[in-house]
Amino acid sequence: MSNCRTCNNPIEAFMTLGHMPFANGFLSPEQYDQEYFFDLDPAFCSKCGTFQIVEQPNPEKMFHENYVFFTRTSKHMVEHYGRYANWVQETWLDDEDASFVVEIGSNDGALLENFATQGIKHLGVEPSGNVADVARSHGVSTLTSFFGEDSAKEVLREHGPADAIMAANVMCHIPDLHGVAKGVCTLLKKKGVLIFEDPYLGEMVERTSYDQIYSDHVYIFSAGAVRSIFEPHGLELIDVLPQITHGGSMRYVFARKGERSVSSNVGKLLSHEDELGLSNPATFDRFKSNCETSREQLVSLLQRFKQEGKRVIGYGASAKSTTVLNYCQIGPDLIEFISDTTPIKQGKYSPGMHIPVRPYSEFKENYPDVALMFTWNHSVEILENEAEFIQSGGQWIVYVPKVRIF
Numbered sequence: 001m002s003n004c005r006t007c008n009n010p011i012e013a014f015m016t017l018g019h020m021p022f023a024n025g026f027l028s029p030e031q032y033d034q035e036y037f038f039d040l041d042p043a044f045c046s047k048c049g050t051f052q053i054v055e056q057p058n059p060e061k062m063f064h065e066n067y068v069f070f071t072r073t074s075k076h077m078v079e080h081y082g083r084y085a086n087w088v089q090e091t092w093l094d095d096e097d098a099s100f101v102v103e104i105g106s107n108d109g110a111l112l113e114n115f116a117t118q119g120i121k122h123l124g125v126e127p128s129g130n131v132a133d134v135a136r137s138h139g140v141s142t143l144t145s146f147f148g149e150d151s152a153k154e155v156l157r158e159h160g161p162a163d164a165i166m167a168a169n170v171m172c173h174i175p176d177l178h179g180v181a182k183g184v185c186t187l188l189k190k191k192g193v194l195i196f197e198d199p200y201l202g203e204m205v206e207r208t209s210y211d212q213i214y215s216d217h218v219y220i221f222s223a224g225a226v227r228s229i230f231e232p233h234g235l236e237l238i239d240v241l242p243q244i245t246h247g248g249s250m251r252y253v254f255a256r257k258g259e260r261s262v263s264s265n266v267g268k269l270l271s272h273e274d275e276l277g278l279s280n281p282a283t284f285d286r287f288k289s290n291c292e293t294s295r296e297q298l299v300s301l302l303q304r305f306k307q308e309g310k311r312v313i314g315y316g317a318s319a320k321s322t323t324v325l326n327y328c329q330i331g332p333d334l335i336e337f338i339s340d341t342t343p344i345k346q347g348k349y350s351p352g353m354h355i356p357v358r359p360y361s362e363f364k365e366n367y368p369d370v371a372l373m374f375t376w377n378h379s380v381e382i383l384e385n386e387a388e389f390i391q392s393g394g395q396w397i398v399y400v401p402k403v404r405i406f
Helices: 029-034 075-092 129-137 149-159 177-187 201-207 223-233 264-276 281-307 319-328 360-365 376-385 387-391
Strands: 019-021 037-039 042-044 051-053 100-104 121-125 162-168 188-199 235-243 249-256 312-315 338-340 357-359 370-373 395-398
Touching: 019 319, 042 281, 075 162, 075 188, 075 376, 121 149, 149 177, 162 177, 177 188, 177 223, 177 235, 188 201, 188 235, 201 264, 201 281, 223 235, 223 249, 223 264, 235 264, 281 312, 281 319, 281 395, 338 360, 357 360, 370 376, 376 387
Parallel strands: 100 121, 100 162, 162 188, 312 338, 312 370, 338 357, 370 395
Antiparallel strands: 019 037, 042 051, 188 249, 235 249
16 A cells, blocks of 8 residues: 555555566666566545556656657657647737746757747756757757756746746656645746646546556646646646647646636536546546456457568557557567667667667668557657558557557
8 A cells, every 4th residue: 555646645556567667768688687677556546536656766767868758759749849839828928028938847848949939038947968958959948957846946046937837748757746836836927827738547548548657657647636736736727728649638727826717628627527437446447457458459469460470560669668568568579679760769679578679761671561559649640651651561550549450
């Protein structure tokens, strides 16, 4: 038995995804005997409604100078962040010349660059030094640090209060959300807004997208959960906006209580969450059963292709792939290699199951019979780019919302 990170209520895992390595812990063979593992066990807090993993590795072990995720590798995500930035400017910045925006976990600066190019005062707070350096090379002002009350005080002293504090697929990575809330309250102007978007619990449950659960994702949020986490700090949930990114996300907007009007979207989504049963333990029992069915079907399909003598490769060495491969115990006997465009991952091996990661050029030069799409959340972009693979007779396997071939 453990305690909820956000309300300290006792929680207990409703399932296990097994002994799991770091999601982005791609490694070389000489590092195998030092590989870190933990038990990936999700739990649901009946008191505050927060879905979380029971154990999470130390964030400093995951977000560091060798971090391997770069936002700019996805054209569609860069475009999404352009739209995100425009929406923030048009909706929440009354005087752009005097505005100051801050991003928590700003990665390689793909979001903040949109403000930088327009001369809007900005700052990214990013703990991983290598991606922070890439952001700076694009003209994005960046502080290499974790965001919390202390760093917020530092930013306030140097830059003044913020009109908007933003995050994108970051808040779900941070164990100490109360520390984040204190930092936000320290730094935010009276009429300022906190805006963040993360994978949405309702979509994960409905799609059985269990690969959203991994070492970096300590939480998968619902609107009810984020409201219960941030409102005790005087931050009121004033709007919610569904997003298609990351396989189904939600954008949340908070303001100091009473300073901004509350959209009707909030009440509608909270009612919908009740209909989905996101506060009902039986919902997560069904989710567990659906995950087990998906695992059986995927492994059976890969074994069939192996018996037929077909070449199968993985497409995209994503964090999501680590959960799928280790939960399903899929190794190099079933997948020849994983194709990826990120140089820092190439020549290494997948966490836990140790499947080779090879350059994208090897996929293009010698098409396999079948490609397992680990980056299904970018399927539109992938299918646009890979029309030739399909025309050559290649087949795709996807496993969300169900295992299928196309």
